Amino acid sequence: MLMLSRTAASLYWLGRYVERADFIARLVEATVRLDALSATPAGEAAWESALRVTYTDEAFAASGARADQTNVARFLTIDTGHPGSIVQCLDMARNNARAVRTALTREAWTAINRAWLLFNSRMRPGNAMATLNLVEAVKAETRGFEGAILRMMRNEAVWFIRLGSAVERADNTARLIDVKYHLLLPEGAPVGGIVDRDQWTTILQTVSAVTAYRWLYSEGLEPRLVIDLLLTRPELPRSLAACVEETVEMLGLLGKRTGLQGGADRMARARLARMHKTRTPEVIVGGLHEWLSAFIAENLALDRAIAQQFRFI
Amino acid sequence: MGDLRAFDEIWGQGGPDNPREPLAMLADWIAETPREELARRLEAAENTFRQLGITFAVYGDRDAAERIIPFDIVPRVFLADEWARLSEGLIQRVEAINAFLDDIYGDRRILADGVLPPDIVFRNPQFRHEVAGIRPPHGIWAHICGIDLVRTGPDDFFVLEDNARTPSGVSYMLENREAMIRLCPELFRNFRVAAVDSYPDRLHETMRSVAPPGAGSRPVCVVLTPGHFNSAYYEHSFLADSMGIELVEPADLVVDDDIVWMQTIAGRVKVDVIYRRIDDDFLDPVVFRPDSLLGVPGIMSAYRAGNVTLINAPGNGIADDKAIYSYMPEIVRYYSGGEAKLPNVETYRCREPQALKYVLDRLPELVVKLVDGSGGYGMLVGPTASSEEIERFRAALIAEPHRYIAQPTLALSTVPTLTEKGLAPRHVDFRPFVLTGRDGVQVVPGGLTRVALKEGSLVVNSSQGGGTKDSFVLLPEARQMQKMGGMFQQQELGS
Numbered sequence: 001m002l003m004l005s006r007t008a009a010s011l012y013w014l015g016r017y018v019e020r021a022d023f024i025a026r027l028v029e030a031t032v033r034l035d036a037l038s039a040t041p042a043g044e045a046a047w048e049s050a051l052r053v054t055y056t057d058e059a060f061a062a063s064g065a066r067a068d069q070t071n072v073a074r075f076l077t078i079d080t081g082h083p084g085s086i087v088q089c090l091d092m093a094r095n096n097a098r099a100v101r102t103a104l105t106r107e108a109w110t111a112i113n114r115a116w117l118l119f120n121s122r123m124r125p126g127n128a129m130a131t132l133n134l135v136e137a138v139k140a141e142t143r144g145f146e147g148a149i150l151r152m153m154r155n156e157a158v159w160f161i162r163l164g165s166a167v168e169r170a171d172n173t174a175r176l177i178d179v180k181y182h183l184l185l186p187e188g189a190p191v192g193g194i195v196d197r198d199q200w201t202t203i204l205q206t207v208s209a210v211t212a213y214r215w216l217y218s219e220g221l222e223p224r225l226v227i228d229l230l231l232t233r234p235e236l237p238r239s240l241a242a243c244v245e246e247t248v249e250m251l252g253l254l255g256k257r258t259g260l261q262g263g264a265d266r267m268a269r270a271r272l273a274r275m276h277k278t279r280t281p282e283v284i285v286g287g288l289h290e291w292l293s294a295f296i297a298e299n300l301a302l303d304r305a306i307a308q309q310f311r312f313i
Numbered sequence: 314m315g316d317l318r319a320f321d322e323i324w325g326q327g328g329p330d331n332p333r334e335p336l337a338m339l340a341d342w343i344a345e346t347p348r349e350e351l352a353r354r355l356e357a358a359e360n361t362f363r364q365l366g367i368t369f370a371v372y373g374d375r376d377a378a379e380r381i382i383p384f385d386i387v388p389r390v391f392l393a394d395e396w397a398r399l400s401e402g403l404i405q406r407v408e409a410i411n412a413f414l415d416d417i418y419g420d421r422r423i424l425a426d427g428v429l430p431p432d433i434v435f436r437n438p439q440f441r442h443e444v445a446g447i448r449p450p451h452g453i454w455a456h457i458c459g460i461d462l463v464r465t466g467p468d469d470f471f472v473l474e475d476n477a478r479t480p481s482g483v484s485y486m487l488e489n490r491e492a493m494i495r496l497c498p499e500l501f502r503n504f505r506v507a508a509v510d511s512y513p514d515r516l517h518e519t520m521r522s523v524a525p526p527g528a529g530s531r532p533v534c535v536v537l538t539p540g541h542f543n544s545a546y547y548e549h550s551f552l553a554d555s556m557g558i559e560l561v562e563p564a565d566l567v568v569d570d571d572i573v574w575m576q577t578i579a580g581r582v583k584v585d586v587i588y589r590r591i592d593d594d595f596l597d598p599v600v601f602r603p604d605s606l607l608g609v610p611g612i613m614s615a616y617r618a619g620n621v622t623l624i625n626a627p628g629n630g631i632a633d634d635k636a637i638y639s640y641m642p643e644i645v646r647y648y649s650g651g652e653a654k655l656p657n658v659e660t661y662r663c664r665e666p667q668a669l670k671y672v673l674d675r676l677p678e679l680v681v682k683l684v685d686g687s688g689g690y691g692m693l694v695g696p697t698a699s700s701e702e703i704e705r706f707r708a709a710l711i712a713e714p715h716r717y718i719a720q721p722t723l724a725l726s727t728v729p730t731l732t733e734k735g736l737a738p739r740h741v742d743f744r745p746f747v748l749t750g751r752d753g754v755q756v757v758p759g760g761l762t763r764v765a766l767k768e769g770s771l772v773v774n775s776s777q778g779g780g781t782k783d784s785f786v787l788l789p790e791a792r793q794m795q796k797m798g799g800m801f802q803q804q805e806l807g808s
Contacts, residue, residue, distance in 0.1 A: 002577035004565050098366070098541040101550035102560045110364045117363070156578075258579050310578045 002258065003156050007103055009312035010096040011157055015164025017093035018112070021086045022142040023172040023206075024054055025135040028076050028086075030205040032128050035069050037198050046202070047072040052179045053172075056084035073131045078119060086138055087119040103157040107148035115141035156257055163250040163306065170243035170299050176206055177230055178292040181223075200226050207238040227288065228280040240295065244268070244275045247302070254310075264305035271298060319724045320466045321738050322389060329729075329736075333467075335392055338503065343387060343729055343736060351731050355386045358492040367488055367547050382485065383780035388493060388500065389728045389741060389762040393789040396507075399462070399470060399745070400756045402655030405645060407458045407747045407754050410477055410632045412648040414454035418445045418628060428647050429640055437637070438685070439630030441593065443600050447617055447626075450523045451751045454626040457516070457588075458747040459483075459761075463658070464726040471658045471723070473742060475633040475641070478625060479590050482761040483746050484548040487512060487555075489783040490759065505788040507758035512746070513555035515757065519750035520556075520586045523622050532585035535559045535575065537566070539591050539607045549590050563591070568611030571618040587612075588624045596627060635684040635718050636662070658723065664715040672719040673710060676703050679719045680771075681710070694771055696722050725771055728782065730764055740765045742773050743784065758786040 031050045035043040047067045051057040056075070059082040065071040079085045083092075094116045097109055118137050152158050180203050200221055204210045209229060216233060217225045234241040248268045255261040283291045306312075320326060323340055325333040332340035362381045391399070416423050417434060424431050434440050459480025461473045490509050494501055517534065524532035538549035540562050553560035565575050566584065574581035589596065595605040600613040615621045631637060637644075639660040645653040661668040661679075672679060676695050683691035693706040710717055727738030745760035762782040763773035773779040 002579050002582055004559060004561060005576050005578050006562065006565050007559075008578045095541070098546065098550075099562075101366075101541075101547075102554040106365065109366065113364055113366050260579055311576065 003103075003160075005311040007100045008156070008160050008310050009307070010100045011103060011160035012164040012306070012310075012312070014093055014096040014100070014112075015161035015166075016168040017089045017096065018142055018145055018161075019165040019168040020172065021089035021093060021115070022139060023169070024076055024084075024086050024089065025138040025142070026206045026208065027053060027176075028073055029132060029135045029139075030202040032069065032073070032132060033205065034198055034202040036128070044068055046199075049179050050076065053176050054084050055175075056082060059084065069128065069131075073128075077131065077134060086135075090116045090119065090138075100157075105148060105152050108145060108152060111141050111145035111148050115145070156254060159250045159253045159257075160310075163247065163254070166243050166246040166250060167299060167303055167306070169238055170240055170247070171296060173207060173230055173238050173240055173243065174292050174295050174299070176203060177227065178289060178296075181227070181288055181292075197221055203230075207236070209236055209238065212236050224280060224284060227284065231280055231283065232275070232278055241275050241278075244272050248272045251306075260309060262305075262309040264302060264309040267298075267302050267305050271302070319738065319740065320464070320469075320726045322464070322726050322728050322741070323387075324729060324738065325467075336390060339388075339390060339500075342500065348731070348735060351386050354496040355384065355731060358384050358386065358496055361492060361495075362488065365488070365547075367484070382775045383766060384489065384492065385730045385739075385764055385766075385780050385782045386493075386497070387729050387731060387736070388497075388783040388785045389743070390504075390785045390787060393787050396758060396786045399655070402470070402653070403460055403745060403747050403756050404754045405649050405651075405654050406460060406472065406475070406641070407455065407749060409641075409645040409648045410455050410458065410475060411453055411749060413644050414477075414626070414629060414632050415448070415452045416648075417631060418447065418454075423644070423647055426647070428643050429637075433636055433640070434631060437631060437634060439634045439637075441628035441631070443613065444626070444628040449626050450525060450622055453523055453749050453751075455629055455632065456519055456523060456624045456626075456749050458749070459744045460655075460747060462655070462743045462745070463723055464741075464743070465723055466726075470655060472641070472655050473658055474635070475638065476744070477629040477633040479592065480744070480746070481545045481548055481590075482744055483512060484551040485761050485781050486746070486757075486759050486784070487551075489781055493783045500785075504785060507786040507788050509757055509759035512757050513552065515748055515755065516552070516588075517556040517558070519748045520588060520622075520624060522751035523624070524585045525619055525622055527620070528585035533575075533583060534586040534588070535561045535584055537561050537563070537587050537589040537591060537609075539563070539595070543590075545590065552588070563607055563609045566609045566612070568609060568615050571611070571615045571620050573609070573612060573615050573621045584621060586622045586624065593627045593630065596623075635682060636664075636715075639718060658720045661719040663710055663717040663719060668719075669710065669714045672717075673707060676707060678722060680722050681706055681717055681719045684716050684718060692772075694722065697769070697771075722771070728762070728764065730766065730780075730782075732766070732768075737768065739768070740771050740773065741782070760784050 027050050031046050034046045038046060044067050047069060048057065051060050051067065051072060054076065060067065060072065060075055063075070075085065077086045080087055082088070094112050097104060097112045101109060115138055118134070118141070149158055149161055180199065200223060201210065203226060204213055207230065212235070213226065213229055216229060216235065219225060229236055230239050232241050233239050234245055236242055251265050251268050255265060318326070323332055323336050323343070325331065329340065329344065359381060362384065367381055413423065423429055424434065455477040457480060459476040459482065461476065462470050463473045464470050486509055520534045521532055535558055536549055536553040538546060538560055540546070543549070550560050559575065561575055567574050567576065573584045573587070575584050591607055594602045595607040597610060597613040598605045598608045599610050613627070616623050638657065639662050641657055642653045661672050663669045663672055672681065679695045681693040681695070693702060695703065725740040725742065728741050729736045730739040741762050741764045743760055743762050745756055747754060747756050762784045763775070763779050764782055765771055765773045766780045767778055
């Protein structure tokens, strides 16, 4: 039986929103740590950059609140007034999941629903410890969801969810490096100083790559190697290379099953071919920010091509 | 209500210490399982329901947009012979409903023979001129019926209401059973309970059996839901899921040249059978309400052309309307040739002057219902109503008598139920589900028991504080099993 277009769209967006909720949870967790290690101005700068990474800096500024831990953590976790908080992502994920209940197993659905229920009675995130507990609980449920996905029938449903998370993850990682790179390597500042170290550790934590970094690079923590890891190493699930690869893989599986291939496949394969030839030093010399901006724009174009190819809407 | 001596289905008339003989073992289980243990299991069940999202929306209650229906851990039990008699009555009634619909939208013999006053049909808003002359496959209109029953004594069952449009609640029958098997396995070891889990297969088979003649050997069946904000959405998705068929929303369907298509990622797929959970009014804006945003334009034209089967058929409201209900004994007699095996509750049609006078004289004793009301709204329960309410209904009855019927207040049977003050009898009703396909009528051995959780209350509707219970139908061997007894020696309860 061929899948309904609406179902495909909902599964794809389900994948995107769960991934985004998980990413924001990690970002908040890492920023709490960075804030704890820094003096006040640097701490607040950390929260400001967290807002920029999640495209919520303008929405936050409009609220007029000060960008300190209490306010930003609340804004990014439980605030229902803008679409960029964990609770809103989970709400969207759950709405999409509800619309496609028949395409999900009970386990996959209950993981989403439990994550959503976590927020049901929450009014404020509380202190740093309470915030950490909350994001830890969110992460546990999203991991449960990923586990449940792996045990679903291997068909279009799973592939659309994973396609959505791959596209979302690519955007998240690119955005994370872009915002942090500007913040962390201002001209004239000593590279490799104490603050940099904490900042870069924060980035690695956000993409769960602290241990991976140690395994892959014998050198100490160096910005160019962190960038290399996040851009080009397919071993790391949250690297751009891995996301690009997974996108091609999912489109390939969908194409084989449904016979549907088109613009999205071509765009994704071209991107993978370019990624194979990408060398980090060249990217840095050529301008990392420009490279990342182009990547983010292409990712958005790919998202549109996917919607068109599978007749979403 | 205290003065009404209600029959308790487990304890009988004699109270907890003197239960009905065939159910003595269940009474023992109720008495001997610690309250805290029952409460713990109840909580576990409700947690599962919440996580599964078995919720319903309460209209007009914005804060509680999603609520679970309270569940009670003590099951309601039908003995094998009770069930056999009920089934016969249900089959007879549903056969009559289908025969009536086929007749009223066809030759109208029943009117020609003077059994019903024609104006009660033709002036009824539930009568759909738009479907007159249509004959659905095999002449079946009401494929899925939920017949609401009440009980007042060991052998006294009455039909309270027929639901021949889109009866809901079957997901509770199935999910409540799953919860009971998990939480009270000892009951299933000691009672031989008929399984209900074949319902989705039977429903799917029913759907396939009424596919249009041109559908081929593997008809495409779908469930049509108004969308995931509908209060019964969980049930829609549950049914589609357990039958392994698509759950579609109106926007997924298009009608082209009288063929219904669903839009898939690879283009259109022809749809043959639609179990629609959208009311007639909203089904097709071209034919019914033009302001409906939920409908599928052109679907009625495809239906009329015989290219798609709609389950249940549009127009069924004329068979389960409360005004028609009072004529059901005559309707059953007319089509079956025998007396109705399941009687109606005595009903006064307020449109008849004599009946109106009788009703107005006895309002504090009667239940008064709006002919076109549902969900327990627009209803007066005389014995528990305030004098103000009674006077309000009196005025309404005098103003528009044709909109009302009245019935005596029945001493609805009770079943022991876990309350904050321990186990206590609470009033129940029952909705079994009856399927009709090409090969006949079948009753699934189980159903939805609704329980009024408030002491003395007779209103079991979930929108007004009702809950649900599992409904056991015992297999014929059950009596022998029970004589083996000793259920509390073979297991550890509450440990």
